[in-house]
Amino acid sequence: MYSTSSPYRIITVCTGNICRSPMAALMLTEAFAAEGLSDVVVVDSAGTTGYEVGHPIDPRAARVLSAKHIASEDHVARKWRQEWFAERDLILALDVDHFGWLQEGAPDAGSLAKVRMLRSFDPHVAGRSSLDLGIEDPWYGGHTDFDTTWTLIKDAIPGIVQHVKTAIGPQVEAESGEHQQVTSMS
Secondary structure: OOOOOOOEEEEEEEOOOOOHHHHHHHHHHHHHHHOOOOOOEEEEEEEOOOOOOOOOOOHHHHHHHHHOOOOOOOOOOOEOOOOHHHHOOEEEEOOHHHHHHHHHHOOOHHHHHHEEEHHHHOOOOOOOOHHHOOOOOHHHOOHHHHHHHHHHHHHHHHHHHHHHHHHHHHHHHHHHOOOOOOOOOO
């Protein structure tokens, strides 16, 4: 669980860690930086499989991020590790199969409580069944599918930022000396 002596840790999870989860992690990193929270929130990503371990981000995902001035060239795909259940404060699944996989693998109730669908933070779809909150794998499609992935992730970011601000609470606001409004990504 989060403590003020260590950063709040978020991990985004998809299948191969070359499309959806790195896009989400990099977009969230950018959003937390815009909020002045880079020192207290760390975001990374992983895949449920080892299919793409060691590979860079998909070029189509990189194109979308680059168009929004988010660098992705340092991303290297990696596979989920069991100890991350204990080491992360929020575990964000990008699709229903990842959500189920993470739920099944959670070693205890505390870990299970950390697992959420990324889109559950989008106010337009919040409250819907997790079956309705998935982001389909754009790998099988074209550029438009990656643009759609960007939009679906972007719509959830303000809710995630607000959730984290609430979790890290007054201690961070006291350190920053002010309360900032969540900004949106263009």
